[in-house]
Amino acid sequence: MNATNHDRTGRSTRADSAALSTALVATALYVTAVAAALGLSALLVMVADGSPAEVLRAMWDGAFGSRQAIGNTMVAATPFGIVAIGAVVANRAGLFNIGQEGQLTIGAALAIWAGISFPGPGPIKLLVALLAGFIGGALWASVASVAKYRFTVNEVIATLLLNFVAFQVVTYALNREFLLKPVFDAALPPQSGSLSPDARLPSIEPLTSIPAHSGILLMLFLVAVVAFVFARTAWGRRIDLLGHSPLLARRAGVRPARTGSMALAIAGGAAGLAGAVILTGAVFRVDPGFSNNVGWTGLLVALVARDRPLVVAPVALAFGAIEAGGNLLAATGVPRSTADVVQALVVLATVLPPVVLELRARRLATTAAVKAERVASVASLTVAREPL
Amino acid sequence: MNHTPASNSSAPSGGTASGTAALELLGVTKRFGPVVACSDVSLLVRAGEIHGLLGENGAGKSTLMKVLTGLFPPDSGEIRLSGQRVIVRSPHEAARLGIAMVHQHFSLIPQLMVWENFLLGERGSVNPGDARRRISSIGERYGLDVDPNAFVGDLTAGQRQRVEIVKCFRSDPRVIVLDEPTSVLTQAESIVLFDVLRRVVAEQQRAVVLISHKLDEIERATDVVTVMRRGEVVHHGATKDTDPAGLARHMVGRPVALGGERLALGATETVDRIGGDVERPRSVRGPGELALDLRKITVGAPNRAQPLLDELSLTVTAGSILGLAGVEGNGQLQLGSVLAGTQTIDSGSVFVNGTRVDLRRPGALARSGVAIITEDRHHDGCALDLSVEQNLNVFNLGEVSVRGVLDPAATRLRAERLIEEFSIICPSPDTPMGALSGGNQQRVVLARELSRNPKILVAAQPTRGLDVGAVEFMLDQLRQAADCGMAVLLISTELEEVLGLSDRVAVISRGRIVGEMARDEVELDEIAMLLGGSQRSSS
Numbered sequence: 056m057n058a059t060n061h062d063r064t065g066r067s068t069r070a071d072s073a074a075l076s077t078a079l080v081a082t083a084l085y086v087t088a089v090a091a092a093l094g095l096s097a098l099l100v101m102v103a104d105g106s107p108a109e110v111l112r113a114m115w116d117g118a119f120g121s122r123q124a125i126g127n128t129m130v131a132a133t134p135f136g137i138v139a140i141g142a143v144v145a146n147r148a149g150l151f152n153i154g155q156e157g158q159l160t161i162g163a164a165l166a167i168w169a170g171i172s173f174p175g176p177g178p179i180k181l182l183v184a185l186l187a188g189f190i191g192g193a194l195w196a197s198v199a200s201v202a203k204y205r206f207t208v209n210e211v212i213a214t215l216l217l218n219f220v221a222f223q224v225v226t227y228a229l230n231r232e233f234l235l236k237p238v239f240d241a242a243l244p245p246q247s248g249s250l251s252p253d254a255r256l257p258s259i260e261p262l263t264s265i266p267a268h269s270g271i272l273l274m275l276f277l278v279a280v281v282a283f284v285f286a287r288t289a290w291g292r293r294i295d296l297l298g299h300s301p302l303l304a305r306r307a308g309v310r311p312a313r314t315g316s317m318a319l320a321i322a323g324g325a326a327g328l329a330g331a332v333i334l335t336g337a338v339f340r341v342d343p344g345f346s347n348n349v350g351w352t353g354l355l356v357a358l359v360a361r362d363r364p365l366v367v368a369p370v371a372l373a374f375g376a377i378e379a380g381g382n383l384l385a386a387t388g389v390p391r392s393t394a395d396v397v398q399a400l401v402v403l404a405t406v407l408p409p410v411v412l413e414l415r416a417r418r419l420a421t422t423a424a425v426k427a428e429r430v431a432s433v434a435s436l437t438v439a440r441e442p443l
Numbered sequence: 444m445n446h447t448p449a450s451n452s453s454a455p456s457g458g459t460a461s462g463t464a465a466l467e468l469l470g471v472t473k474r475f476g477p478v479v480a481c482s483d484v485s486l487l488v489r490a491g492e493i494h495g496l497l498g499e500n501g502a503g504k505s506t507l508m509k510v511l512t513g514l515f516p517p518d519s520g521e522i523r524l525s526g527q528r529v530i531v532r533s534p535h536e537a538a539r540l541g542i543a544m545v546h547q548h549f550s551l552i553p554q555l556m557v558w559e560n561f562l563l564g565e566r567g568s569v570n571p572g573d574a575r576r577r578i579s580s581i582g583e584r585y586g587l588d589v590d591p592n593a594f595v596g597d598l599t600a601g602q603r604q605r606v607e608i609v610k611c612f613r614s615d616p617r618v619i620v621l622d623e624p625t626s627v628l629t630q631a632e633s634i635v636l637f638d639v640l641r642r643v644v645a646e647q648q649r650a651v652v653l654i655s656h657k658l659d660e661i662e663r664a665t666d667v668v669t670v671m672r673r674g675e676v677v678h679h680g681a682t683k684d685t686d687p688a689g690l691a692r693h694m695v696g697r698p699v700a701l702g703g704e705r706l707a708l709g710a711t712e713t714v715d716r717i718g719g720d721v722e723r724p725r726s727v728r729g730p731g732e733l734a735l736d737l738r739k740i741t742v743g744a745p746n747r748a749q750p751l752l753d754e755l756s757l758t759v760t761a762g763s764i765l766g767l768a769g770v771e772g773n774g775q776l777q778l779g780s781v782l783a784g785t786q787t788i789d790s791g792s793v794f795v796n797g798t799r800v801d802l803r804r805p806g807a808l809a810r811s812g813v814a815i816i817t818e819d820r821h822h823d824g825c826a827l828d829l830s831v832e833q834n835l836n837v838f839n840l841g842e843v844s845v846r847g848v849l850d851p852a853a854t855r856l857r858a859e860r861l862i863e864e865f866s867i868i869c870p871s872p873d874t875p876m877g878a879l880s881g882g883n884q885q886r887v888v889l890a891r892e893l894s895r896n897p898k899i900l901v902a903a904q905p906t907r908g909l910d911v912g913a914v915e916f917m918l919d920q921l922r923q924a925a926d927c928g929m930a931v932l933l934i935s936t937e938l939e940e941v942l943g944l945s946d947r948v949a950v951i952s953r954g955r956i957v958g959e960m961a962r963d964e965v966e967l968d969e970i971a972m973l974l975g976g977s978q979r980s981s982s
Contacts, residue, residue: 289840289847295829296837302785302823306815307837308806 080415084408092404096397105389113387114380114394124379126260126267130337132375133270134159134329138353139360139367140274140281141325146362147285148318149298154199154214155326155350157221158192160341162327163334164225165191167247167341168235170254170334177253184254185331192327193320195221200316210319218350226343235341247341256336268336275368277325282364294318326350352378352398359405377401462489464526465650466511466542466618471520473506480506482674483520488618488667491644493651495665495682497658497694499770499938499974503674504654508620512537512544524617543616545607547623547772553596560595561610581612585639601632608639619643620652625660626772628749637664656694656770658687658975670694691971695938731761733797734930735813735899740791742777742954751777753954754791759899759930764921766945766962767934770974774954775934779818779903782932784808796898809838814897816888816905818934824888827877831869832858834876835891857894865890866916882913889920900924903934918944938970950974 097107118128138155145152170184199213228234229245237248256268285291296304297314305311329349334341356374360366381394468486472479481503488494498504509515511522513531521528524540531537534544551560558574575591582588587605595603604624611619621640625633637660640651655661661668661682668685670678670693678685678693736758743751752774759765769775780786781793784802793800795811802808817824825834835858836843843853858872867886869879876884885905892900902921906914921944925931935941941948942965949959950973958973 287849287851289844289849292833292836292840292849295833296826299826299828300823302783303826303837305805306784306809306823307840308809310805 077412077416081408081412084411085405088404088407089401092397092400095400096393099396100389100393103389103393105387105393109387110384110389110393113383114377114397116380117383118376118380120383122265126265127379127382128372128375129265129267129271130375131378132371133268133274133336134333134349135353135356135374135378136274136367136371137270137277137329137332138326138350139356139371140277140364141322141328142354142357143281143360143362143364143367144284144294144325145318145322146357147298148294148315149301150203150315150319150322151211152196152199152214152319152322153211153354154196154217154221154323155329155354156346156348157214157218157350158195158323158326159330159333159350160225160346161195161221161330162188162190162192162324163330163341163345164228164235164247165327166331166334167250170250171248177251177255180251180254181256181335184250184335185328188331188334189324189328192330193324195327196319196323197316199323200312200319203319204312204316222343225341225345229341229343245343250335250339254335255339256332270332270336273332274371278364278368281367285364326353329353355402355406359402361409374398462491462648462650464488465490465524466652467523467526468507468511469521469523471507471510471517471522473510473515474518479674481510481517484671484674484676485520486669486676488650488652490617490648490650492666493640493644493653493664495661495668496652496654496671497656497661497668497690498671499656499694502671502694504671505622506674507671508544508622508652508654511620512542538614538616541615541617542620543611543614543618544620545604545611545622545624547626549603549607551595551603551606553594555595556591557589557593557595557598557606558591560606561591561613565613577613578609581609585612585642587639599632601628601635604628604632604636605639616649618650618652620654622654623656623772624653625655625657633660640664656975658690658694658972661690662687687972687975688968691968691975695967695971695974731763731928731930733758734761734795735759735932736794736797737781738792738794740778740781740793741789742774742781742786743789749953750789751954752781752788755951755955757932757949757956759932761898761930762925762928763946764925764931764933764944765947765949766941767932767949767951768938768941768970768974769934769936769951771936773952775903775936775951776818777954778951779815779901779934780823782808782813782901782903783815783817783823785823809895812895812898813901814892814895814899815901816885816892816903818903818907820884820888825876825884828875830873830875831862831867831879831887832872834887835861835872835894837891838895861887861890861894882909882916885909885913885917889917893920893924897929899930899932901932901934904936905933906935906937906940938974 100107100110117124119125138159142152142155166184166188169187170180173180173183175183195217196214198217199208199210202208202213203210225235226245229236229247232238235247236243236245256270258266259269259272260266285295293304293307293309293314296307297309297311297318301311304314330346333345333349338345352374353371356367356370360370377394377398381391381398384391384394464487466486466488468484471481471484471486473481484503484507486494486496486507496504496507506515510517511531513533513536516532522531523529524542529540531540531542537544552563555563558571558578561578562569562574578589578591585608587609589602589605589609593602595606598606608619608621624636628636640653641664643649644651653661653665662685665682668678668680668682668690669676670690672694678690738756739754740752740756741750741754755774755778757765757767767775767778777786781788781802784805784807788802793802793808795808795813798811800807800811800813821827832854836854839857840849843850843857855872861867862869862872865886867879867890868883876887879887889905900921902917905917905921909917918940921931921933925946933941933944942962945962947959947961948965948970950957950970952973958969
């Protein structure tokens with residue numbers, strides 16, 4: 056088969072050079088993007104009458120400067136990672152859930168309700184609260200599933216809008232004493248009661264002498280579980296198949312509504328669990344501002360990790376470091392919000408290159424497809440025109 | 444010039460030398476690499492005539508029109524408009540020169556109103572009132588009645604086509620090219636269209652080129668006909684001097700090329716098979732048991748005047764190949780999707796080995812033993828971003844896993860075995876599917892489907908886009924599948940492929956089976972007539 060041999064050599068060299076140029080482009084893009092982000096951040100700091108070096112120093116100290124700082128980084132990274140690992144599951148099923156803020160809030164509200172009203176010893180209360188958080192988030196995401204698979208409402212729209220509903224529902228509950236408000240007093244701010252100390256996540260300080268709660272272990276465990284699911288289980292394969300070729304998945308017996316709903320429920324459940332972890336590990340009560348953009352940041356972590364489970368953990372820690380580092384900014388005279396801007400710029404710098412690469416790959420693929428089509432028409436003609 | 448109405452059964456007069464040459468193509472040649480898509484094609488279209496351009500898929504009609512409208516530059520030859528040589532570099536320029544094209548697939552935006560669509564592509568400020576007036580005046584002049592304020596999405600196919608035609612009159616063209624205009628129309632709508640075209644040429648002395656593969660409408664609507672086959676003009680003359688059978692012969696030619704091609708590749712024994720030699724496997728295959736039984740499948744009925752599949756019934760027996768021939772766009776795509784389980788049907792049923800398959804259940808067809816090489820493998824045949832190994836282990840996840848946990852050794856072993864067995868060329872099983880060549884992707888699909896030991900193998904346009912070697916491999920595999928006792932349904936627009944491979948041949952047209960016969964009984968003229976849309980007169 057001459058044609059095939061020719062095919063082999065021709066294509067492999069072309070593929071190699073394409074891969075090499077893609078790698079070069081990728082590196083160049085990342086370097087440029089991160090440099091631009093840091094440059095812009097420095098510029099911003101100078102505009103705010105600060106010194107970039109001083110700010111960098113402060114952020115470093117805030118994130119890694121002491122045991123306490125490292126603990127803060129880990130505490131901040133934990134919910135990011137938990138939200139992100141759930142988002143990975145939905146993303147890989149081809150569903151884009153952007154309702155983490157709402158799912159997290161609902162999860163936390165259900166967790167505090169369960170944690171306060173459930174009788175029993177502390178550890179049981181803690182487990183019940185975490186479970187309630189997961190279930191709350193999962194149910195909230197399932198509203199979007201029903202909208203999608205029964206009424207063909209796009210899940211992006213549904214999950215986004217449910218964020219606003221979740222916020223209103225929780226605020227309502229926080230103002231009603233029969234729900235989450237501890238005592239009836241109109242003058243009190245809308246706020247839940249406090250979780251009893253025995254139902255809180257234990258600290259890892261006795262073991263590691265780093266002051267942080269044990270949520271980070273839960274996060275790492277979940278990352279490992281999801282990584283295993285996608286690498287080694289039939290169910291993970293089906294999720295990937297559904298996300299990459301829904302029609303082939305259907306032919307292979309994957310029920311899109313069932314599998315998709317499950318993936319969305321896991322994504323929502325993870326966000327709800329993240330809410331419960333924040334509650335039981337750091338905040339201990341729920342108020343209307345509880346989610347504090349953790350849902351969005353978690354989604355960004357998944358985006359930056361490009362849906363690879365094992366990458367989620369380091370990315371979450373990096374985002375946690377930026378978050379924790381921002382705490383010491385006030386001492387430099389630069390507003391705390393600068394950290395958010397820096398974070399946003401870093402996200403852009405890490406998110407843009409994959410998008411650009413994707414677009415480039417798509418353009419190359421289109422060119423290749425056009426070429427292939429031309430070759431195809433030529434080939435079919437060749438078949439027809441071969442000498443009689 | 445006195446034209447008889449298009450609906451008259453006698454062929455219209457015309458095409459006489461009286462009209463002036465509106466469009467001339469002189470010696471147009473277009474090559475793609477070593478292949479000549481159009482070879483020294485000359486075409487003379489006179490003002491005031493409807494010129495039919497007839498030919499099978501791949502005959503070079505589309506390439507020729509793409510040259511004319513500036514999508515491809517010709518390698519040699521020239522284009523003359525009203526005697527003057529022009530160079531057409533883009534469709535925009537073609538429109539400016541007075542060449543308008545109505546494409547087979549509409550380029551309208553359903554969410555916009557008719558007048559908004561009318562203005563698409565124009566420059567300058569938007570004047571709704573002016574646009575509406577222009578639509579109305581064009582409509583009155585040619586009998587193209589359209590409501591400028593209707594949303595295109597609400598219109599029927601026939602009305603949408605009218606919008607397209609009105610739109611192409613915007614630039615006051617001298618030459619109007621219609622590519623397969625009736626493929627989406629009902630019989631009645633087609634007649635109306637031909638009346639409009641007749642008026643356009645008769646009253647305005649414009650020239651119309653009607654591209655079609657339907658013999659009856661060429662007979663009915665055109666003054667002059669040019670038949671193309673394999674990039675060359677094989678017939679040219681006044682329509683009234685021809686008959687459908689004669690045109691069909693010109694269009695299809697004699698099916699010797701497939702055998703010849705095999706000979707050229709050194710696969711001489713296949714020539715013997717096609718020649719009906721005793722060694723031909725078909726003689727070994729007895730009348731097998733009924734394996735696949737489609738009963739009155741209807742698709743796309745409620746929203747269309749013409750269903751995509753119209754009570755289609757078809758049976759395939761085990762150990763034989765049924766070739767379903769047909770011109771592209773007559774329901775083959777939908778039939779393939781139904782058999783892939785990705786298309787919902789309005790009515791009808793599918794029986795596999797006598798058991799009815801519940802098509803609503805995902806995976807039911809695959810489980811019942813139907814394997815399919817789908818027409819658009821990127822769409823529903825494979826997942827390009829997943830690895831070759833993942834694409835090979837799709838239907839068998841239960842076999843390579845224990846309580847849901849995959850055995851990596853088993854998945855990899857299976858992938859490596861299939862890669863070896865089907866000579867798939869890839870660096871490793873972990874290579875993404877998208878990095879493979881088309882022929883190798885198709886082999887992955889074939890390997891996956893055949894490794895399930897299916898009872899029925901459906902191959903929808905399985906050789907499309909493949910090079911000669913890959914085509915040969917694919918066809919051999921289909922033949923072997925039938926020899927092993929599978930029921931093979933080959934859906935192909937390549938008539939020669941169907942004739943070279945099949946034990947029985949069926950023809951699909953407008954979503955129906957219009958004829959079926961054993962390979963031995965095939966009469967070329969009759970097949971050509973069936974492809975052209977005529978119902979088989981006797982069984």
